[in-house]
Amino acid sequence: MQINITSSLWLLLLVLVLSTQLLLVLLFLFKPVLRHLIGKQISDFMGRLLSDKYTQNLMEVWPAGKRLSVLNILETELRAQNGKIITRPLGSPKHFLGFDGLMFAPHLMTKLALPISTQVDMRVTLGPNAQRPLIINIPLMISGMAYGIALSEKAKIALARAAKTLQTVTCSGEGPFLPEERQAAGKYILQISRWTWGARNQAQIASADMLEVQMGQGADMGTSQVEAAEFQGRAQVLAGLAPGEAAVSFPAPPGIKQTSDWPLFMQNLRKQANGIPIALKLMATGHLEEDLAQAINLGFDAVIIDGAQGGSHATTPIKQDDFGIPTLNALVRAQCYLTSQGVRDRMSLIIAGGFFTPGECLKGLALGADAIYLATVPLVALTHGQVGKVIPYEPPTTLVFYDSPSNHKLDLNQATTSVVNTLRSMVLEMEEGIRGLGKQSVQELNPNDLVALDALTAEVTGVRCVY
Helix, strand or coil: CHHHHHHHHHHHHHHHHHHHHHHHHHHHHCHHHHHHHHHHHHHHHHHHHCCCCHHHCHHHHHHHHHHHCHHHHHHHHHHHHHCCCCCECCCCCCCCCCHHHEEECCCCCCCCCCCCCCCCECCEEECCCCCCCEEECCCEEECCCCECCCECHHHHHHHHHHHHHHCCEEECCCCCCCHHHHHHCCEEEEEECCCCCCCCCHHHHHCCCEEEEECEECCEECCCEECHHHCCCHHHHHCCCCCCCCEECCCCCCCCCCHHHHHHHHHHHHHHHCCCCEEEEEECCCCHHHHHHHHHHCCCCEEEEECCCCCCCCECHHHHHHCCCCHHHHHHHHHHHHHHCCCCCCCEEEEECCCCCHHHHHHHHHCCCCEEEECHHHHHHHCCCCHHHCCCCCCHHHHCECCCCCHHHCCHHHHHHHHHHHHHHHHHHHHHHHHHCCCCEHHHCCHHHEEECCHHHHHHHCCCECC
16 A cells, blocks of 8 residues: 555656646747737736726726725725624724834933943832732733633743743733633733623632733723624633623623722722732723722722723724824823822832833833833734744734634744743843943833933923924
């Protein structure tokens, strides 16, 4: 049998070689004819393109595309297909006011940069007034990306392992509790989310190093629904849903039916927390100060402010594009308000939304944030070196999304290493920047280390302008 198979393979290979050679011979013999036919087709096409009435011309798609954008055309087509809400992965494509209008301003003659051998203290303490504060070794945290609603089991475990190696923290996200993720992680934030499973049980809460009450994020707030077909399998079981039952979110975590329920909710959650910090996660909006006032009154130990650049898997374009305020505005307003209320030293400020580079992260810290939540960067890093398994027929994210038939192709160890390398590289660059400013600790950064390139950025941040 082995001889027959081998003979068949050799025969197939011979046929392929001869067929290729025959095709090359035919191309050579009929080259003038082929050139004539191809040239005629191109000539006819260009002739019509340059003479047809504009309203009947194929190139009408060019000005239409310039006016509508390819994205708007695509999403209109998707809406036309079935008349249902469409959901977009990863957040808004819009460009908001960001950190590019800021530059670091070291002192070259009056204060020297520190030697490369200088150790930079990157440690951060979150919830300093809590009985059991959360201490991490770097100011970069892996944000909440939900198991089941967004990411696969492999992806969540890889992120947890990476966080443990880096001695930072990872967040459960709003999905159902995944035991393997908790086992793989070192420091762990459990999100009290707005879904039926969001209240969490005592054992899950006891396993956490910080709790995060999720009222919104950069690209999502309010209610939404995940169809059962996108959530079936183990995530559906862990969520406590019946087969075929859709997952539907609430306006607030279970137990909050009206705003007057908050004090009792926090009282009970504080008892369950057993001394670990409790954070509030918010979509940053024009009513940010009102939301922060409530956070102070309710005794939260930290606030997580997610600007409009924040992403969220499978939320609607209207929430991603037309809700919230930019991260830069949100950070400055939150820092100013918490300081004016005299609580900044006891309430930690974590900022999220649109941080992609070491420089952006360092600028966020200089403007007052204690730590930066990252999601898109580790998400991209997860698939490093593995995208060839799915492209060109599928996008790289199919390696990590829960409802993707290709998520089994993700190599867990390689994904973990890639996330570790990415964040470690970012931290090393940030340390170099801090030494360049003549400082030894991330805590020493402040707005005086920055200058603004334009009047609007200077006005928004309070940083001095370069002119």
